Amino acid sequence: MYNNILVPVLFDNDHDKSAPVKLAGLLASPGSKITFLHVIERLPGYAKSFVTENLQKELRVTLHQEMDRLAQHLPGAEGVILEGHSGRTILDYAGQYGNDLIIIASHRPGVKDYFLGSTASHVVRHAACAVHVVR
Template identity: 60%
Template sequence: MYHNILVPISFDAERDTSGPLKLAQILATPDAKVTLLHVVEHIPNYAISYMPSEYLTEARKAIQAELDELASQLTNAKGLVIEGHSGRTILDWAEANKPDLIIMASHRPGMQDLLLGSTASHVVRHAGCAVHVVR
């Protein structure tokens, strides 16, 4: 049983969040802290100039609302939206907050994953705690 669980959430159409959330519920102690983390990739300055000024603020609000809805399904869970490169930012957050388990979904690997690597494989290789990948 785990006391501090990190569940990175990607809102990709091919990834189902129910598996990681259910597993977090099963593996958490009754007083466990569960953090649902979504990393917003940094948008380059040249691209952001073409977007409405309120786009980032509204997008973050919408993502936070979705995370809060997911967090309401678990005891003592909260949603958190941060900005950065997904794999590195998940690992940085984990290093600073010391979860004892990371539960994350993974998609079926394709050719691009063999060449570039996926977020899940990056986290598995470099995390300082247990990582459970749900497919």
């Protein structure tokens, strides 16, 4: 059982968000802390002019609502949204807040993942705590 669980969340159609939530509930000790973390990748300079400030604000509001919805499924859970490189930000957060488990969803790897590396594989290779990958 774990006391401080980090569950990175990606809002797309390829990742099942229910499986990591259920697993966090099963692996959590009574009274444990569970953090759902979504990382917003920084926009490249050339794309910033196409994304208005209002659109960015609306996106953040929607993301906060989705994170709150996830967190309400488990006692002691909260949602956090950060900006940065997904793999590094997940690892930095886990190190800073002393997470003892990261539960991360992953898709089936393709050829591009073997050369570029996915977020899940980056987290698995570099995490200082236990990592559980859900497919």
